[in-house]
Amino acid sequence: MAFLDTLNDSLTKERGGRHGGKGHEFQRYWALCHLLQIDLQHDDYLILLEFIEDVAVLNSEVTPDQMTLFQLKKKEGSATKWTKTTLAKPPKDGKSILAKLHESKSIAKDETAAISFVSNAPVELKLETGDDSTAFSELSASQIDPKLLAELKTSVAAEIGCDVGEVDFANLKFIRSPLAMDDLESHTMGRVATYLADKFPDHSPRADILCKAVYSELKVKATSTEEAASFADLKRIRGISKTQFSAMVALTLSRKSDSDVIDGFLAGLTQENVPYVQRELIRRAARQFIVEKAGRGNALLSLLQNNVEKLLQQLPDNLVTSWDVANWLVDQISTQNTATDFSILDRNYMIAATLYWMSQ
Structure with missing residues (x-):
């Protein structure tokens, strides 16, 4: 049977991570950063979440015949290390x-190019060269002192009840993630910005838009509990392919920057003969809105946006200019008898926010 035909959930040895991994931000942000790296290096790939291991990368989204596996674990504390005891x-x-790791590799031994243990904490194991292993961002099992490596194989063989000769760590790697654990989102967003600058130097795309879009997609894939009976199901339920990621990047490139959006609707107000003093008030309010929009968990702005988008579907026919539309929307929202009180927002601020969403 071809490798492609075996790729479904019957291969996966455990599925608890799909339920218990909903708070595993480290895994998702690392997967996002790894996706950026893969995209720069390969023209074809498929990344899978919660398949055999936390992350699996196949060498093709259509006809894969090889994969790499990654098990991810976070450790708390700056002085924390992975040792022989904690690993074995x-x-x-x-x-x-x-x-x-051995069992995961054994599931598709011939097709697994490598399996890696990824953590924010270093690995402390005696190396054949005598070097300090905690100084390495990446090391392979072949670098471990032969005597210690033999002990680790013996320990694994005894634990799972197999012959020691069956334990193969030839393609096992240990990777230390550089992600800042106290601010995973900001660090990852910086990686996305670097990726976009490297790949599209002539553009100024919104790194925050792409970062949030990919993270949201990864979260959905990682927490899905639907079973995959075929490779097609697997790709749909828990995969992000080169084609899908390229589409997300293309959408990001097509989005205007916040400054372009503001300049655009202010130019429109000029053409509509809105007085200069009023335009300057809107300009200042728009700048404040952009800063606060970038803040996390701004529930009031989210509710305001929902109201604007809903009312845009109910505009009366007599509204001609964007200024008229924005003022009508703010009037409707301000007079609505709802549980949400928007009176704490300045009117110019609400109009600026409304014009921003209208111009998206």
């Missing part, structure tokens, strides 16, 4: 990290 000792309930 099984917990009270479950298997050790190394045993799980």
Whole structure:
């Protein structure tokens, strides 16, 4: 049977992560950054969430015949390290990290090019060269001291009940993530901005838009509990392909920057003969709105946007200019008898926000 025909959820040895991983921001932000790296290096790929391991990368979205696997674990505390004990000792309930890595590799041994253990914390293992392993951002099992490596293989073999010769760590890697654990979103957004600048130097796309869009998609894929009976199902339910990611990037490139949007609707107000003093009030309010819009969890602005978008579908026929439309919308929202009180927002601020959303 071809490898492609075996790619479905029957391969996955455990599925608890799809339920329990909803708070695993580290895994998702790391997957996002890795997706950027893959896109720069490869013309064809498919990244899968919660398939065999936390992240699986296939070498094609149509006819894959090889994959790499990544198990991700976060450790708290700046001085925390992964050691022989924490890697090889099984917990009270479950298997050790190394045993799980071995089992994941064994599921599709011939097609798994590499399997990696990724963490924010360094790995402290004796190396054959005598170098300090905690100084490495990436190291392979082949660099481990032969005697220690033999001990680790023996430990895994005893744990899972197999012959020690079956334990193959030849393509096992340990990767230390550079992501800032105290601000994963900002650090990742910086990575997205660098990616966009490298790949599209002649554009000024919105890194925040792409970052949030991809993260949201990864979250959906990682938490889906729907079973995949075929490769097509697997790609749809938990995959992001080169084609899909390229479409998301293209949409981002087509979006105007905040400054362009503001300049656009202010130019429109000039053509509509809105007085200069009024336009300047709107300009200042728009700048404040842009700053506050970028803030996290601004529930009031989200509700305001929802109201604007809903009322845009109910505009009366006698409104001609954007200034008339914006004022009508703000009047409607301000007089609505709802549980949400928008009176704390200045009118010019509300008009500026409304013009922004109208111009998107």
